[in-house]
Amino acid sequence: MHISMQNIHKAFGMNQVLTGVNFELKDGEVHALMGENGAGKSTMMNILTGLHTCDHGTILIDGKETYFKNPKEAEKNGITFIHQELNIWPDMTVLENLFIGKELKNSLGLLKLKEMRALAKKQFDRLAVSIPLDKEAGSCSVGEQQMIEIAKALMTNAKVIIMDEPTAALTEREISKLFEVIAALKQDGVSIVYISHRMEEIFAICDRITVMRDGKTVDTKRIPDTNFDEVVRKMVGRELTDRFPKRQSKPGELLLQVKGLTKKGVFQDVGFSVRSGEIVGVSGLMGAGRTEIMRAIFGLETVDSGEIWLNGKKVNIQSPDQAVKLGIGFITEDRKDEGLILDFSIKENMVLPTLRSFAPKGIIKEKSEKDFVEMLIKRLTVKTESADIAVGKLSGGNQQKVVIAKWVGIGPKVLILDEPTRGVDVGAKREIYQLMNELTERGVAIIMVSSELPEILGMSDRILVVHEGKITGELAKEEATQEKIMKLATGGQ
Amino acid sequence: MKGISEGAPVGKVNLVHTISQKLGPLLGLLILFVIVSVLNPSFLEPLNILNLLRQVAINALIAFGMTFVILTGGIDLSVGAILALSSSLMAGMIVSGVDPILAILIGCVLGALMGVVNGLLITKGKMAPFIATLATMTILRGLTLVYTEGNPITGLGDHYLFQLFGRGYFLGIPVPAVTMILTFVVLYILLHKTPFGRKTYAIGGNEKAALISGIKVPNVKVMIYALSGLLSALAGAILTSRLNSAQPTAGTSYELDAIAAVVLGGTSLSGGKGRIFGTLIGALIIGTLNNGLNLLGVSSFYQMVVKGIVIIIAVLLDRKKAA
Ligand SMILES: Nc1ncnc2c1ncn2[C@@H]1O[C@H](COP(=O)(O)OP(=O)(O)OP(=O)(O)O)[C@@H](O)[C@H]1O
Ligand SMILES: [Mg+2]
Numbered sequence: 022m023h024i025s026m027q028n029i030h031k032a033f034g035m036n037q038v039l040t041g042v043n044f045e046l047k048d049g050e051v052h053a054l055m056g057e058n059g060a061g062k063s064t065m066m067n068i069l070t071g072l073h074t075c076d077h078g079t080i081l082i083d084g085k086e087t088y089f090k091n092p093k094e095a096e097k098n099g100i101t102f103i104h105q106e107l108n109i110w111p112d113m114t115v116l117e118n119l120f121i122g123k124e125l126k127n128s129l130g131l132l133k134l135k136e137m138r139a140l141a142k143k144q145f146d147r148l149a150v151s152i153p154l155d156k157e158a159g160s161c162s163v164g165e166q167q168m169i170e171i172a173k174a175l176m177t178n179a180k181v182i183i184m185d186e187p188t189a190a191l192t193e194r195e196i197s198k199l200f201e202v203i204a205a206l207k208q209d210g211v212s213i214v215y216i217s218h219r220m221e222e223i224f225a226i227c228d229r230i231t232v233m234r235d236g237k238t239v240d241t242k243r244i245p246d247t248n249f250d251e252v253v254r255k256m257v258g259r260e261l262t263d264r265f266p267k268r269q270s271k272p273g274e275l276l277l278q279v280k281g282l283t284k285k286g287v288f289q290d291v292g293f294s295v296r297s298g299e300i301v302g303v304s305g306l307m308g309a310g311r312t313e314i315m316r317a318i319f320g321l322e323t324v325d326s327g328e329i330w331l332n333g334k335k336v337n338i339q340s341p342d343q344a345v346k347l348g349i350g351f352i353t354e355d356r357k358d359e360g361l362i363l364d365f366s367i368k369e370n371m372v373l374p375t376l377r378s379f380a381p382k383g384i385i386k387e388k389s390e391k392d393f394v395e396m397l398i399k400r401l402t403v404k405t406e407s408a409d410i411a412v413g414k415l416s417g418g419n420q421q422k423v424v425i426a427k428w429v430g431i432g433p434k435v436l437i438l439d440e441p442t443r444g445v446d447v448g449a450k451r452e453i454y455q456l457m458n459e460l461t462e463r464g465v466a467i468i469m470v471s472s473e474l475p476e477i478l479g480m481s482d483r484i485l486v487v488h489e490g491k492i493t494g495e496l497a498k499e500e501a502t503q504e505k506i507m508k509l510a511t512g513g514q
Numbered sequence: 515m516k517g518i519s520e521g522a523p524v525g526k527v528n529l530v531h532t533i534s535q536k537l538g539p540l541l542g543l544l545i546l547f548v549i550v551s552v553l554n555p556s557f558l559e560p561l562n563i564l565n566l567l568r569q570v571a572i573n574a575l576i577a578f579g580m581t582f583v584i585l586t587g588g589i590d591l592s593v594g595a596i597l598a599l600s601s602s603l604m605a606g607m608i609v610s611g612v613d614p615i616l617a618i619l620i621g622c623v624l625g626a627l628m629g630v631v632n633g634l635l636i637t638k639g640k641m642a643p644f645i646a647t648l649a650t651m652t653i654l655r656g657l658t659l660v661y662t663e664g665n666p667i668t669g670l671g672d673h674y675l676f677q678l679f680g681r682g683y684f685l686g687i688p689v690p691a692v693t694m695i696l697t698f699v700v701l702y703i704l705l706h707k708t709p710f711g712r713k714t715y716a717i718g719g720n721e722k723a724a725l726i727s728g729i730k731v732p733n734v735k736v737m738i739y740a741l742s743g744l745l746s747a748l749a750g751a752i753l754t755s756r757l758n759s760a761q762p763t764a765g766t767s768y769e770l771d772a773i774a775a776v777v778l779g780g781t782s783l784s785g786g787k788g789r790i791f792g793t794l795i796g797a798l799i800i801g802t803l804n805n806g807l808n809l810l811g812v813s814s815f816y817q818m819v820v821k822g823i824v825i826i827i828a829v830l831l832d833r834k835k836a837a
Contacts, residue, residue, distance in 0.1 A: 321726065345728030359726050362719035364786055373716060373727040376709035384707045427727070 022083060022099060022180040022212060023048055024069070029078035031064060033414070036406060038064050039075070039236045046181065049210045051203060053223040053244075056233030056256055057446040058418025059404040062216050063105055065233075066183050070095040070102045093122075099180035103187055105216070105417045105444060106357050107166045111159025116141055118158045119173050144172040149198045163190040163354050163440075164307040164472070171199065182206070183214040186417065188222060189443040190354065192307045192472040193507065200226050218418075218446045219473070220249050232256050257448045265479035266451060268458040272299035272482060275333070276466040277435050279318060282327030287313050288490035291327070295435065295466040300457060302481030303470040305510050310490040311470045312354060315437050319344045319351040331435070345374050350428035354439040354470075360424040363413030367405060368394045370412050371427045397426040402452060417444040425453060429460070436460060439470045454480060474503050488512045539779050539795040542828065546799060550806035557809055564688055570801035571690035574794060575749040576768055577775035578701050579742030581793045584776050585705075586717045586738055587785025588643035592632060593746040593772055594765035595654035600625040601750035602658050605667035605760030614676035618751045625747020626740045628654060633736030651769070662762040670758050680755025690752045697745070698794055705790050714738060718785025774821070775800055778828050799824070 024046040031039040039061045046052050054062050067073045069080060071089030080087055082098075089095040092102060110118055119141050125133040141154055150168045152161060158169065167190050174182055188196045203213060203226055215227055223230060224244060231241040232255040239255045275296055282291040288310040295301045305311045316322040318329060320338040329336055331347055338344050344351070353359040361370055371394050372379060379390045394408045401422040405415060412423055421444055428436060438457075442450045457467055457480065471477050477484055484496045486509035494509035551557045576593045583590045604621035608614050628650070635646040670676070682689045705711035713734045716724040725731045746765075754760050779796030781788025803824060807817045 319726075340730070341726050342728040342730045351726060353726060358720075359722050362716055362723050362786070364719050365716070369712065369716075373712075373724070373729070376712055380709050384703070385709060385712070 022046075023081075024100075024181065024212075025079075025081040026065070026069060027079040027081070029065065029068060029080075030076045031061075031068060031073065032076055037236065039068075042078070042233070042236070042238050043241075044231055044238060045241070046212050046214060047229075049207055049212055050228045051207060051213045051215055051226055053227040053230040054214055054216045054233065055218070055223065055230060055252060058422075058444075058449055059416040060233040060256075060446075061236045062233055063185055063416065066102060066185065066214065066216070070100055070183070096177055096179070100183070101174045101177045101179035101181070102183045103170050103174045103185060105185035105189075107163070107170055109158045109161075109166045109169065111157070111358075113158055114155050115152055115158050115161065115169055116154040118169055119144075119154075119176065121173075123176075140176065141172070144175050147175070147202060148172060148195070150195070162308060162312060164192065164195065167191060168195060171202075175202070179211065181212045181214070183216070185216045186218070186444050187215075188217060188219060190440060190472070192305075192510075193474065194306055194511075196222070218444065218450070220252065220447065221475070223252075224249070234258060253447055256446070264447070264451065264475075266455050266458055268300075268461060270298040270458070270462040272296035273464060276331065277468075278328075278330035279314075280328040280330070282314065282317060282324055282329075284313065284317060284322065284324045286490075288317075288487075291490075291492055293485055293492060293495070295468055297434075297464040297466050298461045299482045300461060300467040300469060300480055302477040302484040303468060303487060304472075304474070304477050304484055304506050305487035307472070309487040309510070311487050312439055313490075314487070315351065315439055315468065315470060319349060319437065321351075345431065348431070348434035350374075350431055350433035350436045352424055352428055352436070352438045352441055354443065356420055356424050356443075360427075361412050361420060364411055366409045367398065367403065367412055367415070367423055368408040370423055371397055371408075371430055374427060374431050393430065397430055400429070401426045401456070402449065418446055418449055421445050422449065422453075425456070429456065433460075433465055435466045435468070437468045437470075440472065441469060442471075442473070442476060450476075474506060477501075477506070478503065486510050538831070539792045539799070539828075542778075543795050543799050543802065546802050546806070550802060550809070554806070554809045557806055562805070562809070564686075564691070566798075566801050566805045567691035567694075568688035569805060570797050571688075571694040572749040572752055573768065573771045573775060573800060574694050574797035575697060575745045575752075576742075577772040577779075577793045577797050578697060578790060579745035580769075580772040580776050581779070581781055581788065581790050582701075582705070582714055582738045583643070583742050584718075584773070584781055584783060585714050585785055585788055586735060587721070588636065588735070588738075589647065589773070589783075590629075590632065590739060590742045591644065591647040591769045592628070592651040592654060593742060594768035595651040595658070596625050596628045596743050596746040597750040597753065597765035597768060598760075598762065599628070599654045599658045599661070600747035601754045601764055602662050602667060602760045602762060604751060604754055605670060606661065608670045608673075608676070609667060614670070614673040618676070618679070621751060622744055622747045625750065626744040629740040629743020629746075630736055632743065633732075633739035636739065637732035637735050658762050662760070664762055666762065667760040668758070670754070676755055677758070678755075680752045680757075690756070693748070693752065697748070698790070702790055710734070710737070715786055718787070720786075771800060774825050778825065 026042060026044040029039050029042040042065055044065065056062050064073065068075045071091045071094055110121060116137060120137055125137050127133050138154060148168060148171060152165050158166065167187065171187060187199065206213065217223055227244050229241060229243050230247065230252065232239045232252060234256060273296055275294055278294040280292050283289050291314050303311050313322060317324050320340045320343055329338060336347060372390055379385050398408060403422045404419050412420055425441065442453055445453060461467060469480060478501055482498050484501050484506065485492050486494045486506055488510055493512065496505060556562060580590055580593065600621040603624055604617045607617040607620065632647050632650055635641050636643050678689055680690060684692045705714065713729050716729060717731055717734060721731060753764055775796035776793050777783065778799050779792025781792060803821055804817065807820060
């Protein structure tokens with residue numbers, strides 16, 4: 022299938038989002054789409070698949086002007102979209118999610134469960150995932166949910182698959198499987214639009230790249246004819262120096278200690294410590310239990326045994342409000358479901374953990390609230406016209422910045438970040454790293470769970486590796502390499 | 515479904531929409547006013563308007579509490595039963611010699627405690643609000659009948675302040691209406707200007723995110739159901755004073771009128787969205803309908819039909835705006 026989008030314009034209210042976008046997708050190519058957060062990548066693809074209508078512009082599919090009325094129609098015509106924000110029905114099983122709206126029925130209208138299972142199994146095998154089909158989808162990790170979405174898209178037998186940040190929540194193992202699948206799809210003549218902020222991936226699997234900036238397509242090139250630096254320059258409009266900014270701070274005294282934390286069947290005998298001004302990276306494969314350990318520290322999950330010490334004192338954290346009171350912040354991996362209230366404005370989201378401090382006499386002081394939020398918006402360069410816009414209307418990366426801002430705002434002693442740069446562009450990533458550095462200089466202890474190995478290696482003072490609910494190794498910054506981490510993460514094979 | 519995909523229209527940011535969202539219920543009320551007063555000019559007589567305000571007060575007070583509950587995504591079916599039981603208890607106390615004003619205060623505290631029970635069942639007992647309050651509604655109704663033995667409690671004496679509470683006037687305005695307006699002002703500030711109000715919306719908007727942000731979700735919920743109980747008891751006090759007696763079956767189906775007022779006021783039953791000003795308007799719409807239809811001599815059977823139809827129209831219009 023050949024797609025050509027020409028001179029596309031789109032505004033949301035007063036917000037002109039796309040101003041003359043051109044995009045061409047050829048038969049059987051993997052075409053990368055890159056651009057800063059809010060550049061308009063998702064919007065452009067939403068226009069192609071009929072979720073939004075463009076204000077003007079032309080869309081040609083195999084040479085014929087085609088405008089889909091809705092995503093369903095696009096899918097019927099062979100274009101499937103794996104969205105950046107996952108669309109999971111949390112109370113339904115994995116199997117039901119895979120076939121939602123496309124259930125297989127026999128002549129009596131009854132579900133053909135056996136066949137559905139077999140089909141699902143086939144897709145999961147192809148992606149090497151082993152999520153039980155009867156598991157409640159809401160209890161799957163974000164990574165697992167992402168794999169469900171990918172499997173669902175593969176089942177549509179599409180001729181064009183749009184993948185919006187498919188790997189943001191995946192670990193190396195799933196990513197390499199996904200890449201194998203993409204290669205196979207390409208062989209079959211399927212075209213793929215691949216949206217990602219991960220430069221390495223783009224250069225590994227894509228044929229061409231289109232760069233967007235501020236609602237315009239800047240350039241389209243063949244991958245062999247370009248390089249990292251050129252792409253970044255085109256994306257941000259300036260030269261970007263070091264990816265991981267240097268840090269001045271030295272780890273100070275012991276701040277957080279976790280001793281023998283155990284939750285049967287989830288994690289066992291987890292013990293580690295973090296010093297003030299230190300960044301401890303936590304690595305591991307999907308489902309290793311990294312997120313669960315962090316949730317337990319934050320009081321979101323009960324444990325069977327174990328102790329947590331803060332500042333040399335044993336603490337008993339039963340619920341998040343106690344954790345927050347002790348100065349612990351937690352940036353969850355799932356921003357849509359746990360990090361943000363999508364209908365709330367940026368302002369209301371950012372001040373949520375600190376509401377009390379804006380109401381010394383019981384009434385919220387709107388002026389100081391506003392100043393505080395303006396400061397955070399500047400600090401994290403959230404791209405928005407106003408602090409009163411609903412968070413749900415921001416681009417994915419900007420939503421992530423709001424979550425981070427919210428927790429930076431409490432002036433934390435310990436900050437736990439679970440996949441902090443999920444869906445964040447290169448420039449903004451660097452800003453987040455810079456911010457983490459500044460926090461450590463103020464003595465904040467940081468725990469960073471991340472699936473992105475370069476990020477773990479680039480930012481951590483120490484790296485913990487989790488495998489099947491146990492910490493299988495601890496590596497100092499100097500000795501850590503991708504290979505060593507992967508070895509520990511897979512249990513030494 | 516977990517949510518809409520990124521970039522999906524969450525709602526348009528245009529002025530017309532904002533205005534119609536904020537003024538929709540008010541506009542409805544004005545239209546209703548015009549229609550009723552054209553059909554029967556005596557509707558606009560000051561005496562009738564004051565009367566209308568007095569009639570509205572009880573439903574409005576209950577609906578204010580219901581607004582908080584519904585904003586968190588809950589529902590409180592027990593409000594009418596709380597009204598009945600606390601009204602009986604107040605009357606009982608007065609008859610046995612307790613100072614009427616003290617009796618009202620105690621009655622309100624008891625109403626709040628009944629709300630606390632609702633809150634605990636929902637948070638600690640992890641019951642769905644609908645089920646929990648359905649059960650307490652039945653229990654409290656039963657207890658009222660046990661306590662009163664099914665008979666009205668009369669002989670409340672002629673304590674001046676107590677009688678003023680339901681029947682008196684303050685600067686020419688019925689005291690229940692004054693109580694309603696004062697309560698509205700306090701609750702308006704509570705909902706829109708304090709951390710408590712923000713937390714109420716947050717819980718309805720995304721309970722998980724609220725919890726993770728350090729909000730004590732169970733505590734806030736218990737307080738909200740307590741508030742609902744307190745306001746129901748306050749409404750009960752007004753009713754007791756107005757009738758100068760307690761009726762064991764008082765407040766029957768008041769929960770439905772309260773929910774109707776909240777919904778007519780534009781508050782979403784799924785929580786997180788809505789305003790207490792809307793509820794005030796919603797209660798006035800219902801009051802105007804009752805009053806107007808009475809004036810026009812429409813039978814009470816038809817009145818129910820009309821009220822139901824108005825609710826359906828309001829919700830349909832609201833849906834249209836949101837789309
Ligand atoms: N439904 C909407 N209503 C209003 N504005 C919107 C809506 N959807 C997107 N926008 C705005 O359009 C702009 C582009 O958003 P888009 O999601 O396309 O960015 P993106 O390139 O996908 O960014 P990211 O890398 O962060 O995902 C943003 O400024 C965003 O705020
Ligand atoms: Mg996007």
